[in-house]
Amino acid sequence: MINSRFAVAIHILSLIASGPREKVTSEYIAGSVNTNPVVIRRITGMLKKAGLLQSQVGTPGAVLTRDPVEISLLDIYLAVQEKEDLFSMHENPNPQCPVGKNIQSALEDTFHTAQTAMEKELASKSLQDIRTRMAL
Amino acid sequence: MINSRFAVAIHILSLIASGPREKVTSEYIAGSVNTNPVVIRRITGMLKKAGLLQSQVGTPGAVLTRDPVEISLLDIYLAVQEKEDLFSMHENPNPQCPVGKNIQSALEDTFHTAQTAMEKELASKSLQDIRTRMAL
DNA sequence: ACCTATGTAACCATTATAGTTACAATTGGT
DNA sequence: ACCAATTGTAACTATAATGGTTACATAGGT
Known part of the structure; x- marks a missing residue:
């Protein structure tokens, strides 16, 4: 199961895309996500x-580096996933x-194909698509 | 990241498909996978x-309930995955x-679509496809 | 100077996973 | 009838990932 960082990251970027910079502090975002500010900052x-957003120590909030239309869900997914393989293999058969x-x-190729199918789907949706779905 | 049970399950079924029943005991399979027999039995x-295989207490080995051509990787995937959702959400936003x-x-639908794309890919491949790739 | 925020490090609790020991139940061979 | 081998489980352990938390150095704005 893919961790919730992906969902939270989309949540964060949606807020940054909407709010004025000074408003979307980690404290504020944490209030919307319902978690601890440090989780947000992480x-x-x-x-x-x-490279999806810019922020600075001392300056509240953050801004997107490009338009929500130009940020795909795959960009976000890859940003918060540390392992690049979706499927695990058993070691040393x-x-x-x-x-x-x-x-x-034999599995390597098959797993790769399945992962790519999923990623292609994520690549076809943008942050703006999600915002639109939320009527923002 | 999806656990290695999926990979191991494919390994197990490949062995059962090949060997004569009495040979493919959990002990033997464990030797090929390189793990503990109990992990195999689990x-x-x-x-x-x-419903992918049949076995009996006291009787060594196991047999497939249908032809490897008729067993898709999705069948196997779903058999060993307990969570049916691939993506996690954060609770209580x-x-x-x-x-x-x-x-x-907004995410529910998007995540579902991405998951389906991956599963569709798995559904299109059979256990026999994997066996063929291994030249069996 | 002071307050507020970001960025990190460090630590904790929880959970999933895989490995392991142990053992009851069952089958088949002798 | 007995014995060895095997499946099926329960229970326990070790490890790693995850998310939450405290603490604090650093930087900006007033």
Whole structure:
């Protein structure tokens, strides 16, 4: 199961896209998400590192670096996910066994295809699409 | 990240599809997967509950209930996944806030679409496809 | 100077996962 | 009838990821 950072990140970016900068502090966002401000700042840090927003110590709030139409859900997803593989493999299957020897390469390709199908779907939706769905 | 039970389950079913029944004991499978026999029996239990294989206390091994061509990777995936949602949501966003109020329903649909894209890909591949890739 | 906010580090509680030990129940061979 | 082997589970452990929390250094705005 994919962690809730993705959902929270979309929530955060939606707020930043809407509010005036000074309003969307980590404190304020935390109030909307219903969590601790540090959790927000942690995720904000990931989004910043990915180049999706800008912020500064001492200056309240944050701003998007580009238009919500230009931010795909895949951009957001990749920003907050540390593992780049969606599926896990078991380590060290027995190479003496025909199945153990070949299972990994066989699965690698299949897993990659499935992951790509999901990511393609995320790539086709923008932050603005989500905002529109919320009637913002 | 999706747990390795899925990969192990495919491994297990591949062995059962190949070997003669008496040979593919949990002990033998564990040797190929490189783990503990109980881990194998645990996953085998899930696959059995999903109707993908048959086994009996006292009788070594297991058999598939249908042809590998008729077992999709989605069947296997669903058999070993307990949560049916791929994406997590944050609980209790603030209903006083326009975003907090609408984020969940907005994401629900989007997440569902992305998950479906991935599952559709898994549904299009069979256990036999994997076996073929392993040259079995 | 003072207040407020960001950015991090450090720590904790909870949960999922995989591995392990132990054992009851059942089958088949002798 | 007995024994060995095997499945099916329960229970426990270790590890890692996650989210929440406290604490604090740093920077801006008044």
